[in-house]
Amino acid sequence: MIRLWSAPSRCTGGMVAFHDGEYDNKYYILAKKKPSPLTGGFDRQYFRSLRTEETVKLSAKAFLATEQRIPGLGNGVLQDILYMAGIHPKRKMKDVSDEEYDRLFDAVKNTLRMMAEQGGRDTEKDLFGNPGGYVTYLSKNTAFTPCVKCGYELHKENYMGGTIYYCENCQK
Numbered sequence: 181m182i183r184l185w186s187a188p189s190r191c192t193g194g195m196v197a198f199h200d201g202e203y204d205n206k207y208y209i210l211a212k213k214k215p216s217p218l219t220g221g222f223d224r225q226y227f228r229s230l231r232t233e234e235t236v237k238l239s240a241k242a243f244l245a246t247e248q249r250i251p252g253l254g255n256g257v258l259q260d261i262l263y264m265a266g267i268h269p270k271r272k273m274k275d276v277s278d279e280e281y282d283r284l285f286d287a288v289k290n291t292l293r294m295m296a297e298q299g300g301r302d303t304e305k306d307l308f309g310n311p312g313g314y315v316t317y318l319s320k321n322t323a324f325t326p327c328v329k330c331g332y333e334l335h336k337e338n339y340m341g342g343t344i345y346y347c348e349n350c351q352k
């Protein structure tokens with residue numbers, strides 16, 4: 181017979197609180213709790229869980245690159261992700277269809293994987309001054325040049341305290 185009521189008396193160890201300076205940083209904590217987009221833990225199901233009542237109010241740019249929602253995803257990399265997904269950086273997430281949202285997931289995974297595999301973006305330099313091998317579609321280097329997909333001139337604009345680049349024809 182299992183005497184459930186007696187269990188608490190045997191649990192004498194208790195929990196020991198652990199404190200460490202680095203855990204004081206809010207952003208560090210947020211980033212540590214979330215799976216990196218380069219890992220298997222960041223799957224389609226997890227990405228769908230990021231779509232909440234709160235986050236549908238955000239623009240696509242804010243959704244991807246604020247609150248450390250997706251660790252390591254900043255302003256420099258989100259441009260190509262939205263370009264590959266065909267979503268305008270200012271589009272509200274509530275106007276993104278399920279199909280587009282799945283495409284956005286693929287764009288996050290594929291773009292970040294390619295950047296990692298090719299040693300970073302060509303707009304960034306490593307410690308030795310060498311640029312990365314990933315050819316960035318949207319950056320200050322390609323602003324006002326023709327879109328490689330459709331030929332329209334690529335746009336550059338200030339938005340949310342940063343610069344956004346996009347193709348008005350490919351990104352709705």
Ligand SMILES: [Zn+2]
Binds near residue numbers: 327329348
């Ligand atoms: Zn285009």
